[in-house]
Amino acid sequence: MNHVVSKWLMQRVAAVLLIPVLLWFLFHFDNLMNFSYLEALQFLNNRFNVAVISLIFILAFFHMRLGMSEIFEDYIQDEKIRKLANLSILGISSTACLGLGLQAL
Amino acid sequence: MSFKSPLSPHLQVYKWQLSSLLSITHRMTSVFNLAGMIFLTLWILLLISGQNTFSYFEMFSSSFIGKFIFVGITWSFSYHLLNGIRHLFWDLGYGYDLKVANLSGIIVLLSSFVLTFLVWFI
Numbered sequence: 001m002n003h004v005v006s007k008w009l010m011q012r013v014a015a016v017l018l019i020p021v022l023l024w025f026l027f028h029f030d031n032l033m034n035f036s037y038l039e040a041l042q043f044l045n046n047r048f049n050v051a052v053i054s055l056i057f058i059l060a061f062f063h064m065r066l067g068m069s070e071i072f073e074d075y076i077q078d079e080k081i082r083k084l085a086n087l088s089i090l091g092i093s094s095t096a097c098l099g100l101g102l103q104a105l
Numbered sequence: 106m107s108f109k110s111p112l113s114p115h116l117q118v119y120k121w122q123l124s125s126l127l128s129i130t131h132r133m134t135s136v137f138n139l140a141g142m143i144f145l146t147l148w149i150l151l152l153i154s155g156q157n158t159f160s161y162f163e164m165f166s167s168s169f170i171g172k173f174i175f176v177g178i179t180w181s182f183s184y185h186l187l188n189g190i191r192h193l194f195w196d197l198g199y200g201y202d203l204k205v206a207n208l209s210g211i212i213v214l215l216s217s218f219v220l221t222f223l224v225w226f227i
Contacts, residue, residue: 012196015189022186026179030225033148033166033175037156044152060142067135089139096146103153 007066014063021056050104057100061093127210131188137181144178179224184217 001009035043043049068089076082119125151159165171191209194200200209 012193015193019186019190022182026182026186026220026224029175029179029182033144033171036163037152037159040148040152040159057145060138064135064139064142068139071132071135092139092143092146096142096149099146099149099153103149 011063011066014059014066018056018059018063021052021059024052025056044103050100054097054100054104057097061096065089065093123207123210127188127214131185131192134181134185134188137178138185141178141182144174176221176225180217180221183220183224184213187213187216187220 032040032043044053065086069086072082072085076085116129148162151162166175191200191213194209200206
């Protein structure tokens with residue numbers, strides 16, 4: 001399969017998988033952001049919660065890296081700046097996933 | 106013979122229609138969603154760094170600006186999720202009829218507000 005076509009397809013696959021987990025997440029979002037330190041730790045002590053949040057992080061950042069690189073292609077002419085922009089998205093994604101991993105340890 | 110290649114028309118030269126408005130909103134919400142993911146990343150990082158540092162997050166989320174931003178992010182996620190489903194139907198080849206596309210657009214827009222309301226106020 002063509003590289004661009006497979007990128008397009010993978011982004012849709014991630015999108016479909018994100019629908020149910022993101023709906024679950026949205027209905028916890030208001031609680032999550034208002035949790036105290038202890039409440040947040042308690043929430044993340046639950047394996048199911050950690051599993052779903054991990055799934056969201058992996059899928060959303062994957063979907064986001066593909067989507068953002070498309071936006072950068074449209075609006076950034078300079079190739080070096082574009083690469084830098086893509087790298088920064090990768091940096092944020094890795095930091096988040098690493099952070100969640102450390103938290104779950 | 107001189108030939109000038111056409112420039113891609115910029116956003117402001119288009120006549121505004123529901124379809125174009127919803128389309129650019131889809132892209133704008135994707136950038137807001139990035140901001141949302143950055144907030145979540147900060148949340149995790151502050152959680153790791155301990156109770157004292159996490160209190161800054163608690164301070165922020167209990168402030169008016171914090172609440173405003175989180176409700177905004179909820180709407181952004183809702184809109185992108187619902188309009189994304191609309192896009193997936195187009196990818197499968199359905200819903201291109203002008204009437205259907207406009208109707209699905211209105212449904213998506215209204216539902217995104219309903220979903221945000223359900224998340225925060227129920």
